Amino acid sequence: MTQTDQAEARKASVQELRSIASQVRRDIVRMVHACQSGHPGGSLGCTDFLVALYFHALRHDAENFTMDGIGEDLFFLSNGHISPVFYSVLARSGYFPLDELKTFRRISSRLQGHPTTHEGLPGVRVASGSLGQGLSVAVGAALAKKLNGDPSLVYSLHGDGELQEGQIWEAAMAAVGKQVDNLISTIDWNGRQIDGDVDDVMPLGDLRAKWAAFGWDVLEMNGNDMAAVLEGLEQAKGRTGKGKPVMILMRTEMGKGVDFMEGSHAWHGIAPNDAQLEAALKQLPETLGDF
Secondary structure, three states: OOHHHHHHHOOOOHHHHHHHHHHHHHHHHHHHHHHOOOOHHHHHHOHHHHHHHHHHHOOOOHHHOOOOOOOOOEEEEOOHHHHHHHHHHHHHOOOOOHHHHHHOOOOOOOOOOOOOOOOOOOOOOOOOOOOOOHHHHHHHHHHHHHHOOOOOOEEEEEEOHHHHOHHHHHHHHHHHHOOOOOEEEEEEEOOEEOOEEHHHHOOOOOHHHHHHHHOOEEEEEEOOOHHHHHHHHHHHHHOOOOOOOEEEEEEOOOOOOOOOOOOOHHHOOOOOOHHHHHHHHHOOOOOOOOO
């Protein structure tokens, strides 16, 4: 049995995933507080999804990371500003030492505000944060897998505000035109972006109808209910290999898990002070041990 197969056999249960998610949310607020910089809102909202992906759905090998990822599922984080949740999940799943989370956004750290590649951080295959580019990368990676006869899947995550970038829609057309049916993309559909509500900044219209009109196979899920996330990911996997890329429209709440952060764009990119950190941690049980 390969290490990837062993990881497949060790898929976490719903309760285990909820426990991991609570710890990851603690990591997020502590990381951002420690350097007084970063993006807690979207990170907290996407925690359940990324925990479910890395600890259950994704076929990956943290101990033997390679940039090409042959024989593994690949994940690309397009909305790279939610790096706190990405780094926590990578560390908690074994890509690099947990203690390294203490270096988040520090000078010379591998854990920069937006993920980069020149520091050689295991688990990161593309620099991200310049919004709109991640879908193009994911489409290219998925095409490469098809050309190489690799049956693994490619996943990507995007913010809903990111859909205001034109490159997203060019990539959407390319994915359909080239029948990239080994790609599962997800939109963090929380309705918030740095300047306010998405509908006030640049309305996106009927997202389900829009992606369907571009030719994608579209489904929706509740991104803050662990059982629903697992079900949604399984449904998406079942729709691959049928001639169309798959899009998951994932409803989330920005700041999920910390009551005073939930539902407001104000926490998109600011750090909690000491009192706010204390209040947040009281709502997030320590389950795996803090870094």
